[in-house]
Amino acid sequence: xxxxxxxxxxVVQPGRSLRLSCAAFxxxxxxxxxxxxxxxxxxxxxxxxxxxxxxxxxxxxxxxKGRFSISRDNxxxxxxxxxxxxxxxxxxxxxxxxxxGWKVLRYHFxxxxxxxxxxxxx
Amino acid sequence: xxxLTQPASVSGSPGQSITISCTGTSSDVxxxxxxxxxxxxxxxxxxxxxxxxxKRPSGVSNxxxxxxxxxxxxxxxxxxxxxxxxxxxxxxxxxxxxYVFGTGTKVTVL
Numbered sequence: 001x002x003x004x005x006x007x008x009x010x011v012v013q014p015g016r017s018l019r020l021s022c023a024a025f026x027x028x029x030x031x032x033x034x035x036x037x038x039x040x041x042x043x044x045x046x047x048x049x050x051x052x053x054x055x056x057x058x059x060x061x062x063x064x065k066g067r068f069s070i071s072r073d074n075x076x077x078x079x080x081x082x083x084x085x086x087x088x089x090x091x092x093x094x095x096x097x098x099x100x101g102w103k104v105l106r107y108h109f110x111x112x113x114x115x116x117x118x119x120x121x122x
Numbered sequence: 123x124x125x126l127t128q129p130a131s132v133s134g135s136p137g138q139s140i141t142i143s144c145t146g147t148s149s150d151v152x153x154x155x156x157x158x159x160x161x162x163x164x165x166x167x168x169x170x171x172x173x174x175x176x177k178r179p180s181g182v183s184n185x186x187x188x189x190x191x192x193x194x195x196x197x198x199x200x201x202x203x204x205x206x207x208x209x210x211x212x213x214x215x216x217x218x219x220x221y222v223f224g225t226g227t228k229v230t231v232l
Contacts, residue, residue, distance in 0.1 A: 047222065111167075
């Protein structure tokens with residue numbers, strides 16, 4: 001059964017760092033591109049970052065470019081999001097999601113986790 | 123990367139049909155037939171309902187259908203049921219491996 005499970009959220013002060021993880025189960029993780037998507041309180045979903053199946057390519061939303069870094073460890077079936085220089089506006093539930101294409105892109109997200117909450121506050 | 127425009131709320135009675143619009147630009151919805159739709163019950167994982175504009179994944183009710191015309195995509199829910207009450211988001215590929223979501227629509231079953 002395909003499943004992705006996020007972890008690592010918590011309360012952090014502005015300007016500090018946090019690393020999120022997303023563990024993948026039930027599929028060949030190394031063959032699928034992955035994304036991070038977030039939802040701030042009272043706001044809609046926002047795409048955050050993409051990483052190719054082999055980790056060779058990554059892209060970011062303008063709102064996080066230069067501060068966030070997406071990576072993956074295919075030997076551990078785990079996706080990461082390193083978040084630096086956090087701001088109050090980064091407060092959100094962060095979801096990881098899979099692109100369903102096997103070593104190709106299908107340009108949508110078929111499996112999502114339930115998310116992990118990041119709260120940036122002094 | 124401006125969010126796609128959706129109505130904030132849409133409502134209907136059980137059994138009725140409703141349509142949610144999703145308006146983008148020539149840089150996203152208008153350039154790629156790659157709009158997807160997601161149902162989100164708060165506190166749960168979002169669920170894919172439509173991909174590539176009009177394709178329904180296995181397991182999604184045929185009461186859900188999607189279409190695109192120019193820079194506007196639409197999701198129609200027919201035979202509205204209480205379980206359809208949720209937030210709905212469109213999403214479009216926007217080029218250079220980036221994506222843009224819609225502002226979200228709260229569907230209420232009266």
